[in-house]
Amino acid sequence: MSIQVDKVLDCKGLACPMPIVKTKKEIDTLQSGQVLEIHATDKGAKSDLTAWAKSGGHELLQEAEDNGVFKFWMKKG
Amino acid sequence: MATTTGVKTITVKELANKIINHEDVFIIDARNTDDFDDWKIEGKNVEVINAPYFELLEGVDSILDRLPKNKDIYVVCAKGGSSEFVAEQIAEAGFTDVFSVEGGMKAWSEHLEPIKVGTLKNGGAIYQFVRIGKGCLSYLIDSNGKGAMVDTNRMIEPYEELIKSQKITLTHIFDTHLHADHISGGRNLAGKTGATYLLPPKDAEEVNFEYQPIHDGDEYKIGDTTIKAVYSPGHTIGSTSFVVDDQYLLTGDILFIDSIGRPDLAGKAEDWVGDLRTTLYKRYKELADDLLVLPAHYMGINEINENGSISEKLGILYQQNHGLNITDENEFRKTVTENLPPQPNSYQEIRETNMGKIKPEEEQQREMEIGPNRCAVR
Numbered sequence: 001m002s003i004q005v006d007k008v009l010d011c012k013g014l015a016c017p018m019p020i021v022k023t024k025k026e027i028d029t030l031q032s033g034q035v036l037e038i039h040a041t042d043k044g045a046k047s048d049l050t051a052w053a054k055s056g057g058h059e060l061l062q063e064a065e066d067n068g069v070f071k072f073w074m075k076k077g
Numbered sequence: 078m079a080t081t082t083g084v085k086t087i088t089v090k091e092l093a094n095k096i097i098n099h100e101d102v103f104i105i106d107a108r109n110t111d112d113f114d115d116w117k118i119e120g121k122n123v124e125v126i127n128a129p130y131f132e133l134l135e136g137v138d139s140i141l142d143r144l145p146k147n148k149d150i151y152v153v154c155a156k157g158g159s160s161e162f163v164a165e166q167i168a169e170a171g172f173t174d175v176f177s178v179e180g181g182m183k184a185w186s187e188h189l190e191p192i193k194v195g196t197l198k199n200g201g202a203i204y205q206f207v208r209i210g211k212g213c214l215s216y217l218i219d220s221n222g223k224g225a226m227v228d229t230n231r232m233i234e235p236y237e238e239l240i241k242s243q244k245i246t247l248t249h250i251f252d253t254h255l256h257a258d259h260i261s262g263g264r265n266l267a268g269k270t271g272a273t274y275l276l277p278p279k280d281a282e283e284v285n286f287e288y289q290p291i292h293d294g295d296e297y298k299i300g301d302t303t304i305k306a307v308y309s310p311g312h313t314i315g316s317t318s319f320v321v322d323d324q325y326l327l328t329g330d331i332l333f334i335d336s337i338g339r340p341d342l343a344g345k346a347e348d349w350v351g352d353l354r355t356t357l358y359k360r361y362k363e364l365a366d367d368l369l370v371l372p373a374h375y376m377g378i379n380e381i382n383e384n385g386s387i388s389e390k391l392g393i394l395y396q397q398n399h400g401l402n403i404t405d406e407n408e409f410r411k412t413v414t415e416n417l418p419p420q421p422n423s424y425q426e427i428r429e430t431n432m433g434k435i436k437p438e439e440e441q442q443r444e445m446e447i448g449p450n451r452c453a454v455r
Contacts, residue, residue, distance in 0.1 A: 017159040020131045043444070044155050051109040052131040 003061055003073050006034040012041045012069060019045040020052055023074070027058065030076045035061065038072040046070055084164040087151060087176040089188040093209050096120035097190060097385035103145050107133070107154040107163045108182065116448045118153065118185060118210070119378050130159035137166045144172065153178040153185065185210035186447055189235040191217075192386045194371065198322050199301035205371060205386050206235060212375050212450045213259050214387060217245075218321055220300025225249040226272070227319060227327050228373045229262040231442060236266060247272040249297055249304075253329025253373060254316040255280035257342040257428050258421035258450040260442050264288075264433075277308075280315030285433045291317050309360055311353025312338030312452070314345070318361075326368040326391060331356055333372045334380040334389050336453035337400030339417055342424055346414045354409055357401055366392030374450050399455065413454050422448040 009026045011019040019040045026036055038049070046063070049072055053060045057077035064071045095102050102123045106113050107130040117125055128140045137144075144150060150172060154160040160177040167175045178185070189206045196202050201220035208214070208230055216227040217239060224245035226236060229252070240247055247270040250263045254277060264286060267274035278290040293308035302322050309318040312330040316338070319327040330338045337357060340349035368391045375387045382388065395401050403409040421427070423445035429435045430442065437445065 015158045016155060017130050017134075017162045021134060021162075024131075024134050047111065048109050048129070048131055051111070051129060055129075055132055 003035060003037075005037045005073065006030060008037045008039070010039050011045070012039050014040065015042050016044050016048065020048055023049065023052075024056075027056075027074070027076050032076050034076050036074045036076070038074060040070050040072070041068060043070075046072075049074070084161055084168055085174075085176045086161075086179045088179050089184045089210070090190075092118075092151060092178060092185075093188050093190050096123055096209065097192075097207075097381075101148065103148050103150055104178075105140075105144075105150060105152045105163065105167075107152055107159050112155070112182075116182075118182075121378050121381070123378075128163070130154060130163050133163055133166055137163070137170050141170060149174040149176060151176050151178055154181045156183050157181040182210070183443060183447065187232050187443070189215075189230060189232060190385070191235060191239055192384065194386050194388055195324070195369070197302050198324060201300060201302060203321065203325060203371075204239065205388070206230070207385065207387065208259075211259065211446065211448075214371070214373050214375065216327060216371060218299055218302060218304065219243055219245050220302035222246060223248055223300035225251065225297065225299045225304060226263070226266060227251045228253055228256070228329065229266050231260040231262045231265075231446070233262040233266045233269070236262075237269070240270070246270075248299060249273055249275060251275045251291065251304075251319065253277075253318065253327065253331075254313040255284075255343075255428060255431050256330075257424040257431075258374075258452050259446055260427055261431050277313075277315030277317045279310070280313050281432075283432050283434070293317070307360065307364070309356040311340055311349055311356045313343055314349060314352065316356075320364070320368065323365065324369065325371055326361075326364060327371050327373075328361075329373045330452045332361065332370060332394065332398070332401075333374055333376065333453050334370070334387060334394070335398060336376055336455040337398070337413070339452060339454045340413055341417055342420060342452070343428070346417075350410050350413055353413060354406065361391065362395070364391060366390065366395070370394055374452050376450075376453050376455075417454060418451050421451045422446070 059075040061073040104125040113127040152160040152164040164175045164177040204217040206215045218225045275289040295306040297304045305320045307318045340346045
């Protein structure tokens with residue numbers, strides 16, 4: 001994978017709403033165009049992050065599942 | 078769930094009772110809009126709005142004008158975490174009567190509310206367990222200390238409670254068919270109580286556990302009550318109805334109050350549509366009009382009676398249910414095989430679980446059952 005990651009956020013073990021609360025905090029510190037890699041274990045995080053990114057104008061570049069950990073790469077809009 | 082925020086909580090049981098009692102209820106559903114559109118809390122006097130929690134991270138200003146001033150506000154989410162967060166935000170905005178629904182839609186999906194439908198002519202009663210979040214209905218027939226279950230749901234504790242409090246010895250546990258929308262608790266409850274688990278054999282060809290076959294015309298004595306099996310295929314090839322003491326007709330997923338069963342959940346709509354037609358337009362017609370129909374599902378709040386139960390006389394359904402009044406066979410075929418609603422969530426896995434082929438963990442079983450039942454066509 002060739003995505004340039006600017007920051008990694010660990011949300012493993014956290015339940016809603018924390019993964020998105022933390023993601024928002026981190027995204028707020030990034031510049032437009034920078035990429036945040038998010039790790040979460042909460043299943044609900046997946047559809048919620050997708051919807052949140054859409055409403056916030058961010059781009060969900062890619063997602064993957066690795067051993068029960070959901071990984072997301074989000075580009076700040 | 079304890080909360081450190083000071084936000085009040087409400088259990089799904091308390092919320093269900095308010096809705097069954099037709100109280101005015103205002104709900105904010107804080108899940109994402111796709112999940113909300115797919116499935117939500119409904120009731121006669123329920124107003125529900127969708128406001129995803131992730132759009133309220135910095136406060137609730139955007140929804141303030143939609144919040145009632147002098148009413149309790151109930152916030153629900155998927156599991157109960159985000160609703161606390163949102164309820165807290167609303168409380169901070171100056172609203173005092175804000176409640177988070179404990180356990181969220183997951184708990185809502187699992188709640189069973191027992192409602193006494195009526196008495197039996199030789200003594201005893203029949204109870205309908207309303208799974209209000211999913212529209213599943215199951216039944217306990219209690220006749221002078223002996224009992225039978227029909228279409229038991231996965232969460233067996235509410236049945237066990239009633240059986241215990243009414244001092245009932247369960248002898249028979251029937252499933253009207255192999256369910257595709259929810260996981261049967263029949264085998265589990267049979268194991269715990271020593272009752273016999275019974276299934277229609279034509280639905281059980283692939284199961285890998287022991288069961289007693291139900292055949293057309295079989296009669297079962299439960300205390301002083303007689304339950305008679307009536308083979309009524311169409312939703313599945315084995316679907317069997319039960320007549321209780323010439324008073325009640327338990328139709329499974331063949332006939333509902335405002336709709337009829339769909340024949341496609343085992344992938345055989347074309348094969349089974351003829352069976353469905355024969356059951357609804359011939360077999361059931363030979364039964365007495367004053368039988369009270371008790372289905373295994375309901376789809377909408379318009380089907381709920383004043384007392385919270387779901388039932389109607391067979392004769393009335395022949396007058397009012399559209400699915401029983403399609404005279405043209407081709408039109409009937411079209412209605413039940415074309416433009417069907419989406420199939421229930423994880424219906425294949427649920428069928429395989431009910432056959433004993435797969436044994437998902439409890440948490441996975443919960444996930445599989447999330448969403449509406451979708452067993453009917455209108």
